Amino acid sequence: MARILSIDYGKKRTGLAVTDPLQIIAGGLATVATSDLFDYIQQYVSREEVERIVVGEPRQPNGQPSENLQRVQQFVNRLRKAMPHIPIEYYDERFTSVLAHRAMIEGGLKKKSRQDKAMVDEISATIILEDYMRSRR
Numbered sequence: 377m378a379r380i381l382s383i384d385y386g387k388k389r390t391g392l393a394v395t396d397p398l399q400i401i402a403g404g405l406a407t408v409a410t411s412d413l414f415d416y417i418q419q420y421v422s423r424e425e426v427e428r429i430v431v432g433e434p435r436q437p438n439g440q441p442s443e444n445l446q447r448v449q450q451f452v453n454r455l456r457k458a459m460p461h462i463p464i465e466y467y468d469e470r471f472t473s474v475l476a477h478r479a480m481i482e483g484g485l486k487k488k489s490r491q492d493k494a495m496v497d498e499i500s501a502t503i504i505l506e507d508y509m510r511s512r513r
Contacts, residue, residue: 378427381420382505384469384497385431385448386410391497392417393505397425402505407494414454421459429455429462432469432504467508469500 377398384391390413392405408416420426431452434442452464 378425380505381426381429382501383429383431384501384504385451386497387444389494389497391501393501395505402502402509404498404502407498426462429464430467430505430508431464433466435468435470437470467504469504
Protein backbone atom coordinates (compact mmCIF):
# COMPACT_ATOMS: atom_id res chain seq x y z
CA MET A 377 0.00 0.00 0.00
CA ALA A 378 0.98 3.62 -0.30
CA ARG A 379 0.57 6.63 1.93
CA ILE A 380 -2.27 9.14 2.00
CA LEU A 381 -1.16 12.76 2.23
CA SER A 382 -3.37 15.39 3.84
CA ILE A 383 -3.18 19.15 3.27
CA ASP A 384 -4.58 21.90 5.49
CA TYR A 385 -4.02 24.75 3.04
CA GLY A 386 -3.54 28.23 4.41
CA LYS A 387 -2.79 31.62 2.93
CA LYS A 388 0.66 31.83 4.58
CA ARG A 389 1.34 28.34 5.99
CA THR A 390 0.09 24.89 5.16
CA GLY A 391 -0.05 21.91 7.48
CA LEU A 392 0.69 18.45 6.12
CA ALA A 393 0.00 15.02 7.54
CA VAL A 394 0.57 11.55 6.17
CA THR A 395 -0.34 7.96 6.92
CA ASP A 396 2.08 5.13 7.39
CA PRO A 397 2.42 2.88 4.30
CA LEU A 398 -0.25 0.50 5.66
CA GLN A 399 -2.66 3.43 6.18
CA ILE A 400 -3.23 2.58 9.82
CA ILE A 401 -1.83 5.67 11.57
CA ALA A 402 -1.97 9.35 10.61
CA GLY A 403 0.76 11.66 11.81
CA GLY A 404 1.91 15.20 11.27
CA LEU A 405 4.48 15.60 8.51
CA ALA A 406 5.38 19.30 8.40
CA THR A 407 4.20 22.86 8.20
CA VAL A 408 5.42 24.54 5.04
CA ALA A 409 5.26 28.11 3.79
CA THR A 410 2.43 28.04 1.26
CA SER A 411 4.72 29.66 -1.31
CA ASP A 412 6.97 26.55 -1.07
CA LEU A 413 4.15 23.98 -0.87
CA PHE A 414 3.99 22.85 -4.49
CA ASP A 415 7.72 22.11 -4.62
CA TYR A 416 7.61 20.40 -1.21
CA ILE A 417 4.82 18.06 -2.32
CA GLN A 418 6.56 17.25 -5.61
CA GLN A 419 9.73 16.33 -3.74
CA TYR A 420 7.82 14.28 -1.16
CA VAL A 421 5.90 12.35 -3.84
CA SER A 422 9.17 11.60 -5.67
CA ARG A 423 10.57 10.00 -2.46
CA GLU A 424 7.46 8.30 -1.06
CA GLU A 425 4.66 6.37 -2.71
CA VAL A 426 1.47 8.40 -2.27
CA GLU A 427 -1.83 6.76 -3.18
CA ARG A 428 -4.06 9.77 -2.68
CA ILE A 429 -4.05 13.38 -1.52
CA VAL A 430 -6.80 14.69 0.76
CA VAL A 431 -7.22 18.46 0.86
CA GLY A 432 -9.17 20.23 3.57
CA GLU A 433 -12.16 21.98 2.04
CA PRO A 434 -12.60 25.31 3.81
CA ARG A 435 -16.22 26.02 4.66
CA GLN A 436 -17.95 28.34 7.08
CA PRO A 437 -19.87 26.79 9.99
CA ASN A 438 -23.11 27.15 7.99
CA GLY A 439 -21.61 25.09 5.13
CA GLN A 440 -21.03 28.00 2.77
CA PRO A 441 -17.62 28.22 1.06
CA SER A 442 -15.03 30.26 2.95
CA GLU A 443 -12.94 32.99 1.38
CA ASN A 444 -9.96 30.59 1.17
CA LEU A 445 -11.79 28.04 -1.00
CA GLN A 446 -10.86 29.72 -4.29
CA ARG A 447 -7.13 29.66 -3.41
CA VAL A 448 -7.43 26.00 -2.41
CA GLN A 449 -9.17 25.11 -5.68
CA GLN A 450 -6.49 26.90 -7.73
CA PHE A 451 -3.78 24.97 -5.88
CA VAL A 452 -5.60 21.64 -6.32
CA ASN A 453 -6.00 22.30 -10.06
CA ARG A 454 -2.25 22.92 -10.31
CA LEU A 455 -1.54 19.69 -8.41
CA ARG A 456 -3.91 17.68 -10.60
CA LYS A 457 -2.14 18.88 -13.75
CA ALA A 458 1.30 18.07 -12.33
CA MET A 459 0.31 14.72 -10.79
CA PRO A 460 -2.58 13.27 -12.79
CA HIS A 461 -1.78 9.76 -11.51
CA ILE A 462 -2.63 10.70 -7.89
CA PRO A 463 -6.31 11.14 -7.01
CA ILE A 464 -7.05 14.29 -5.03
CA GLU A 465 -10.13 14.56 -2.84
CA TYR A 466 -11.61 17.37 -0.80
CA TYR A 467 -12.62 16.71 2.80
CA ASP A 468 -14.61 19.05 5.06
CA GLU A 469 -12.20 20.84 7.38
CA ARG A 470 -14.70 22.78 9.49
CA PHE A 471 -13.69 23.02 13.15
CA THR A 472 -10.29 21.35 12.68
CA SER A 473 -8.45 24.36 14.13
CA VAL A 474 -10.73 24.28 17.18
CA LEU A 475 -10.13 20.53 17.57
CA ALA A 476 -6.38 21.07 17.15
CA HIS A 477 -6.35 23.64 19.97
CA ARG A 478 -8.41 21.29 22.15
CA ALA A 479 -5.97 18.43 21.46
CA MET A 480 -3.07 20.68 22.42
CA ILE A 481 -4.76 21.63 25.70
CA GLU A 482 -5.64 18.01 26.48
CA GLY A 483 -2.07 17.05 25.61
CA GLY A 484 -0.83 19.40 28.32
CA LEU A 485 0.92 21.92 26.09
CA LYS A 486 1.64 25.25 27.72
CA LYS A 487 -0.08 28.38 26.44
CA LYS A 488 3.09 29.53 24.64
CA SER A 489 3.26 26.27 22.67
CA ARG A 490 -0.45 26.44 21.83
CA GLN A 491 0.16 29.81 20.15
CA ASP A 492 2.50 28.16 17.64
CA LYS A 493 0.36 28.46 14.50
CA ALA A 494 2.61 26.08 12.56
CA MET A 495 1.87 23.35 15.10
CA VAL A 496 -1.87 24.09 14.89
CA ASP A 497 -1.73 23.74 11.08
CA GLU A 498 0.07 20.40 11.25
CA ILE A 499 -2.33 19.05 13.88
CA SER A 500 -5.28 20.28 11.79
CA ALA A 501 -3.95 18.37 8.77
CA THR A 502 -3.65 15.28 10.98
CA ILE A 503 -7.25 15.66 12.17
CA ILE A 504 -8.46 16.00 8.57
CA LEU A 505 -6.58 12.82 7.67
CA GLU A 506 -7.83 10.88 10.71
CA ASP A 507 -11.43 11.91 9.97
CA TYR A 508 -11.01 10.97 6.32
CA MET A 509 -9.62 7.54 7.24
CA ARG A 510 -12.43 6.99 9.74
CA SER A 511 -15.04 7.87 7.10
CA ARG A 512 -13.63 5.21 4.74
CA ARG A 513 -13.93 2.39 7.27
